[in-house]
Amino acid sequence: MNMSYEDCLKACQECLEACNVCFDSCLKEEDVKMMVSCIRLDRECADACSYAIQAMTRNSPFVKEICELCAEICDRCAEECGKHDHDHCQRCAEACRKCAEACRAMVA
Numbered sequence: 001m002n003m004s005y006e007d008c009l010k011a012c013q014e015c016l017e018a019c020n021v022c023f024d025s026c027l028k029e030e031d032v033k034m035m036v037s038c039i040r041l042d043r044e045c046a047d048a049c050s051y052a053i054q055a056m057t058r059n060s061p062f063v064k065e066i067c068e069l070c071a072e073i074c075d076r077c078a079e080e081c082g083k084h085d086h087d088h089c090q091r092c093a094e095a096c097r098k099c100a101e102a103c104r105a106m107v108a
Contacts, residue, residue: 012052077093
């Protein structure tokens with residue numbers, strides 16, 4: 001595996017974890033209704049990161065497309081989480097931005 005694969009795998013793993021923490025924390029917020037989009041995108045993003053990790057580790061012939069999609073989903077999740085002031089949302093948005101960057105660097 002080349003170095004950018006390693007960086008991308010690490011960023012995807014960190015993003016997956018941040019999304020899961022955010023998802024779980026959003027469910028505990030006072031106004032859960034306000035967090036619905038955030039919760040939904042946390043799930044999508046965690047799944048996309050998990051799939052990207054699997055694609056990279058098995059050297060999938062679709063790794064480029066999967067990582068491009070992962071980056072796109074990370075962008076959307078970062079945008080949504082960034083709208084909320086909660087620490088978990090802000091940390092998630094940051095992890096998503098880093099992951100999108102790593103995925104794009106890897107397929108470049």
